[in-house]
Amino acid sequence: xxxxxxxxxxxxxxxxxxxxxxxxxxxxxxxxxxxxxxxxxxxxxxxxxxxxxxxxxxxxxxxxxxxxxxxxxxxxxxxxxxxxxxxxxxxxxxxxxxxxxxxxxxxxxxxxxxxxxxxxxxxxxxxxxxxxxxxxxxxxxxxxxxxxxxxxxxxxxxxxxxxxxxxxxxxxxxxxxxxxxxxxxxxxxxxxxxxxxxxxxxxxxxxxxxxxxxxxxxxxxxxxxxxxxxxxxxxxxxxxxxxxxxxxxxxxxxxxxxxxxxxxxxxxxxxxxxxxxxxxxxxxxxxxxxxxxxxxxxxxxxxxxxxxxxxxxxxxxxxxxxxxxxxxxxxxxxxxxxxxxxxxxxxxxxxxxxxxxxxxxxxxxxxxxxxxxxxxxxxxxxxx
Amino acid sequence: xxxxxxxxxxxxxxxxxxxxxxxxxxxxxxxxxxxxxxxxxxxxxxxxxxxxxxxxxxxxxxxxxxxxxxxxxxxxxxxxxxxxxxxxxxxxxxxxxxxxxxxxxxxxxxxxxxxxxxxxxxxxxxxxxxxxxxxxxxxxxxxxxxxxxxxxxxxxxxxxxxxxxxxxxxxxxxxxxxxxxxxxxxxxxxxxxxxxxxxxxxxxxxxxxxxxxxxxxxxxxxxxxxxxxxxxxxxxxxxxxxxxxxxxxxxxxxxxxxxxxxxxxxxxxxxxxxxxxxxxxxxxxxxxx
Numbered sequence: 001x002x003x004x005x006x007x008x009x010x011x012x013x014x015x016x017x018x019x020x021x022x023x024x025x026x027x028x029x030x031x032x033x034x035x036x037x038x039x040x041x042x043x044x045x046x047x048x049x050x051x052x053x054x055x056x057x058x059x060x061x062x063x064x065x066x067x068x069x070x071x072x073x074x075x076x077x078x079x080x081x082x083x084x085x086x087x088x089x090x091x092x093x094x095x096x097x098x099x100x101x102x103x104x105x106x107x108x109x110x111x112x113x114x115x116x117x118x119x120x121x122x123x124x125x126x127x128x129x130x131x132x133x134x135x136x137x138x139x140x141x142x143x144x145x146x147x148x149x150x151x152x153x154x155x156x157x158x159x160x161x162x163x164x165x166x167x168x169x170x171x172x173x174x175x176x177x178x179x180x181x182x183x184x185x186x187x188x189x190x191x192x193x194x195x196x197x198x199x200x201x202x203x204x205x206x207x208x209x210x211x212x213x214x215x216x217x218x219x220x221x222x223x224x225x226x227x228x229x230x231x232x233x234x235x236x237x238x239x240x241x242x243x244x245x246x247x248x249x250x251x252x253x254x255x256x257x258x259x260x261x262x263x264x265x266x267x268x269x270x271x272x273x274x275x276x277x278x279x280x281x282x283x284x285x286x287x288x289x290x291x292x293x294x295x296x297x298x299x300x301x302x303x304x305x306x307x308x309x310x311x312x313x314x315x316x317x318x319x320x321x322x323x324x325x326x327x328x329x330x331x332x333x334x335x336x337x338x339x340x341x342x343x344x345x346x347x348x349x350x351x352x353x354x355x356x357x358x359x360x361x362x363x364x365x366x367x368x369x370x371x372x373x374x375x376x377x378x379x380x381x382x383x384x
Numbered sequence: 385x386x387x388x389x390x391x392x393x394x395x396x397x398x399x400x401x402x403x404x405x406x407x408x409x410x411x412x413x414x415x416x417x418x419x420x421x422x423x424x425x426x427x428x429x430x431x432x433x434x435x436x437x438x439x440x441x442x443x444x445x446x447x448x449x450x451x452x453x454x455x456x457x458x459x460x461x462x463x464x465x466x467x468x469x470x471x472x473x474x475x476x477x478x479x480x481x482x483x484x485x486x487x488x489x490x491x492x493x494x495x496x497x498x499x500x501x502x503x504x505x506x507x508x509x510x511x512x513x514x515x516x517x518x519x520x521x522x523x524x525x526x527x528x529x530x531x532x533x534x535x536x537x538x539x540x541x542x543x544x545x546x547x548x549x550x551x552x553x554x555x556x557x558x559x560x561x562x563x564x565x566x567x568x569x570x571x572x573x574x575x576x577x578x579x580x581x582x583x584x585x586x587x588x589x590x591x592x593x594x595x596x597x598x599x600x601x602x603x604x605x606x607x608x609x610x611x612x613x614x615x616x617x618x619x620x621x622x623x624x625x626x627x628x629x630x631x632x633x634x635x636x637x638x639x640x641x642x643x644x645x646x647x648x649x650x651x652x653x654x655x656x657x658x659x660x661x662x663x664x665x666x667x668x669x670x671x672x673x
Binding site for chain 1 (some may be wrong): 425
């Protein structure tokens, strides 16, 4: 009898303890960044004497091995360079709860693609930059990147590297692929991949059907997604990928893909048959941008770093390693002496002729709700 | 005094686990439950509107992926059992001095991360690999067919990755089988099959139940295998939840999907335990006494 009573009391005590503990913790936890935000009170990042330490978040394999240590030696700024951006959406998902509380997680520079930069800025997560503190950057920024539509006056973004999204093919296995429409050719059934990044894949499919992605309507996006869905359901498309299509292609499992120019240059070093092909109806051009997030602990050092990598000599090292299109003027003459193969590569220094049909990467039109509808439709195909 | 102190001991022992579970399980669950009933977006903020439609939408729209997840996980669990039981049996009864080494071999894959092991399967199964050529010669795979980026590849990946979770509980159960019972069966003229079916199998039932649970539950929520080894139209519900959270950022519906998945597994679990019998799970403890 007493034993049972004892047990009941114990249970009760435990229950109350658990309840109290959880209530206390819930109260401390707060709302966790799920309330809305806007950019009505964006501040300009402060300059000042750069000292201390600098944390940078960038994409993998996006810098050569020397630049960071050289920067540290020259400036005395202790720099932590982390390759923790693998995907715009995933990175956003990871940092959003912090940024909405005005905390950058210790980062003073983050690097994301144009549309994500704009999205973060609109949410008030990004500080404006002071052009007076970035003389080297704005003296060397190439003209074609000075006035992008997402940030016409470069108020909050500084390009890191640019690139093209187009066709990557195995020349030996699919020699006649020249247009995005060729990816839908039954001849290549099950040997074709497309990218999981909607803004890379869908506009190219639209352009191939003669629709200008820049003025495309929501319906145009949905139609193109429907076309992709049919090809996915029929088994024409093998799968949707990040940049792991390169490995599939090296093995010959995939013979043609929507892919990135820089990947093709890097893959070519191992397999001459992997080539970038400019789609007949044009490619999509994008940049990844350095941004100073809200709550950045050391904006002065961030400015210093941006200026540092915009010196043509420094940038030449980066270009030589990453093989994407450099946003810095004066790199080509340096590389002509050092590494002519890179200086003459159209994928790294594209001529106007080469990119004549290309367009800047676009997002679906309309407000947040309409954009999400399109994004959802595309994701339903990817996770079909 | 000592008696009060003694009575407090269980609470001190419980405290670390309890606090851990509250902080990392109960509270997140509470938030997720709340989130699953909200509407809104990151831009506008989330309001609690008791939107039960999140659930109905989620279930009606993604029933295919739910079904597929349970189908893949179910087949993988069955394969694990069919492969794992003889393996565990061999290790427990026939391995002799190799027992420890073989057990180590079962656990050894854990020394490499899950992700790397799964990606390695891409090489094993790629279209021109020896494995696939062999499968083509014995006509298990059609001449123009492939293995990678098919349902078979996803199920094979799941089976491989979760096999140790099946083998270890089975081994633990088989090891405790009293050899004398088998000898008694033989003495009473039972055939090998009869001995197995009427002695070994019932005694090792707790191991089978535990193995099935440890395999099926994580396998049905898995998304890594479908990501790397699957193709189009082979996404499991885990892939949908991942994309809802990280790509579309529809947190409410992602939370609703997660809860639905948990609920289905919980119901299946209860039915299964009822069917398999609680004695099967707890039985060995009583016997041990």
